[in-house]
Structure formats: C-alpha cells, structure tokens
Amino acid sequence: MPIVAITGATSGFGKACAEKFASNKYDIIITGRRNERLQDIREQLEKDFGIRCLALCFDxxxxxxxxxxxxxLPDEWKVIDLLINNAGLALGRDYFDEADLDDWDQMIDTNLKGLLYVSRAVLPYFPDKGGHIINIGSTAGKEVYEKGNVxxxxKHAVDAISKAMRIDLLRHGIKVTAIHPGAAETEFSMVRFKGDTGKADAVYSGYKALTAADIADAAWYCATLPPHVxxxxxxITCTAQANSFYTDKQ
Incomplete structure (x- = not known):
C-alpha cells in the first residue's frame, strides 16, 4: 500500500487528512507533539480502516x-509516496509594534523552518522519479491583513518555498502542491487567541466556514490525479468568503 506522511496530525487538517487517506487504504505516518493524542489516533486509524500507522512524536x-x-525509520516505512506538510499555527492577532516576539519566533520556527526540516528529511525516501509534497498554506499567504504581520x-514564505521546490525538484519528477485554505473551523483560532473561546468563536460567527474534512478532500483529489497532472x-474558501478581507456574515 502507498504511504503518506502527515505532520501536525493530532487535530484539524492533519487529522482529517489521516482519516481520509487511511479510509482509502494508505498506510499512514502521523507526527505531532502530543504523544497521548497521537497514539489514540494511531490506534483508531488501524482499528477503523485496517491499515498500518506509525506515530512519531516530535516538534x-x-x-x-x-x-x-x-x-x-524502520525499513518497511522507508518508501514514502506523499508528504503533507500541515504542522503550523498562528499565535496572537496584534499590531506589529505590540506583538509578542516569542509568538513571532514560534510561528517562524514551526510554519517555515519546520516545513523545511521535514521536507529535507523525507525527500530521500521518495521513489525514484516520483513522490508528491503537499504544503498547507493559507489565504494569509496571498494577502496581508491588519494584525496578521508575521x-x-x-504563509507567504510557504507559497514561495512551494514554488521553489517545484522548480528545484522538477528533475526528480516530484509533484509539489500548495493548498491555501481560507477560514476553517478547527482549533486554529483557539490556538491563535490562546484559549479565548469568545474571540475564537467570533471568527466563525454568521457564516458557514470550511471544515477540516473539506481540506482533506482537496488534498486527496490533488494526490490521486494521473502521474502527468x-x-x-x-x-480554497467557503462560499461566504471572497479572500482574507471580505466575508459575508449574516
């Protein structure tokens, strides 16, 4: 069976991607920082879908x-067909001159450096003249909005790195796809607002946002096209959202 490696798989897009690919008989490598949650997901995937799942706990x-x-990696996991770079987060929604520098460091280290580190580590396990990288970006990588700064x-860097990967890995026949979701109702806003439920809920109030499963479906579609495509x-946005700036809230 083909193997997909998914970072940040303990919640949100990553968990939904793991479920989507497992339901279609991919063996799964899941990574995350929360080991207990990671092991629970591993057990559930193996039980529900009859696939193999390797859980790797690291940051x-x-x-x-x-x-x-x-x-x-054990020898039986050393041919990876697809990498989904999903691990990422937003911390704070502050003016540039008022933002917490620790938040900046964590976003840069996770969203940017983490994607680079994992991609370089996984590339040697791609098949000859093949493999696919899906980087999860954001509409925040297409426009800059107030208090979004770092x-x-x-996410602009994820967009640029995806373009660079596509050029530099062309000679190896590796596909590179960047998926840029708009507002999606996951743990994202709870993390961004550091547990403030009121602020997190307000982000999705008045319209139907994307779900994690919507993005997993898109990743599945991109990953299962013919080899030459x-x-x-x-x-991807919900129907009520035009871009990072405009949302029709009722």
Missing amino acids: VQERNAVKEIFAG YCAT CINDLV
Missing part, C-alpha cells in the same frame, strides 16, 4: 529531532 521546530527520527509572512496552487 517540527527541532531540527536535530526531525533529522534523527526520520533517519531511524503569520502572513510565514499536478495541481500547483489551490486557494
């Missing part, structure tokens, strides 16, 4: 940990 920010864990910068760049 994508830690370059040496990423390198060592992937270097130590989060928007990291690659969707390079895909921006």
Whole structure:
C-alpha cells in the first residue's frame, strides 16, 4: 500500500487528512507533539480502516529531532509516496509594534523552518522519479491583513518555498502542491487567541466556514490525479468568503 506522511496530525487538517487517506487504504505516518493524542489516533486509524500507522512524536521546530527520527525509520516505512506538510499555527492577532516576539519566533520556527526540516528529511525516501509534497498554506499567504504581520509572512514564505521546490525538484519528477485554505473551523483560532473561546468563536460567527474534512478532500483529489497532472496552487474558501478581507456574515 502507498504511504503518506502527515505532520501536525493530532487535530484539524492533519487529522482529517489521516482519516481520509487511511479510509482509502494508505498506510499512514502521523507526527505531532502530543504523544497521548497521537497514539489514540494511531490506534483508531488501524482499528477503523485496517491499515498500518506509525506515530512519531516530535516538534517540527527541532531540527536535530526531525533529522534523527526520520533517519531511524524502520525499513518497511522507508518508501514514502506523499508528504503533507500541515504542522503550523498562528499565535496572537496584534499590531506589529505590540506583538509578542516569542509568538513571532514560534510561528517562524514551526510554519517555515519546520516545513523545511521535514521536507529535507523525507525527500530521500521518495521513489525514484516520483513522490508528491503537499504544503498547507493559507489565504494569509496571498494577502496581508491588519494584525496578521508575521503569520502572513510565514504563509507567504510557504507559497514561495512551494514554488521553489517545484522548480528545484522538477528533475526528480516530484509533484509539489500548495493548498491555501481560507477560514476553517478547527482549533486554529483557539490556538491563535490562546484559549479565548469568545474571540475564537467570533471568527466563525454568521457564516458557514470550511471544515477540516473539506481540506482533506482537496488534498486527496490533488494526490490521486494521473502521474502527468499536478495541481500547483489551490486557494480554497467557503462560499461566504471572497479572500482574507471580505466575508459575508449574516
């Protein structure tokens, strides 16, 4: 069976992608920082879908940990067909001159450096003249909005890195797809607003936002096209959202 590796698989888009691909008989490598949750998901995927699942607990920010864990993969997991770089977060929604520098560091280290570290670690396990990388970006990588500053910068970087990967990996026959979701009702806003339920709920009030399953469906579609077809760049919003600025709230 083909193997997909998914970062940030303990919730949101990552968990939904793991369920989608497992339901279609992919073996799954899931990664995350919350080991208990990771192991629960591994057990559930194996039970529900009859596939193999390897759970790897580490933080994508830690370059040496990423390198060592992937270097130590069991032999039966050393051919990876697809990597979904999903691990990422937004922290704070503050004016540039008022933002917390620790928030900036964590967003850069996770959204940008983490994607780079994992991609480099996984590339040696792609098949000859094949493989596929799906990077989860954001509409924040297409426009910059007020109080988005460094989060928007990291997602613009994901957009740029995806383009660079597509060029540099062309000679290896590797597909590179960037999926840029708009507003999606996951744990995203709870993390961004550091547990403030009122602020998190307000983000999705008055319209039907995307779900994690919507993005998993899109990733599945991109990953299962014929070998000669690659969707390079895909921006997805709910019907009520035109872009990062305009949302029709009732």
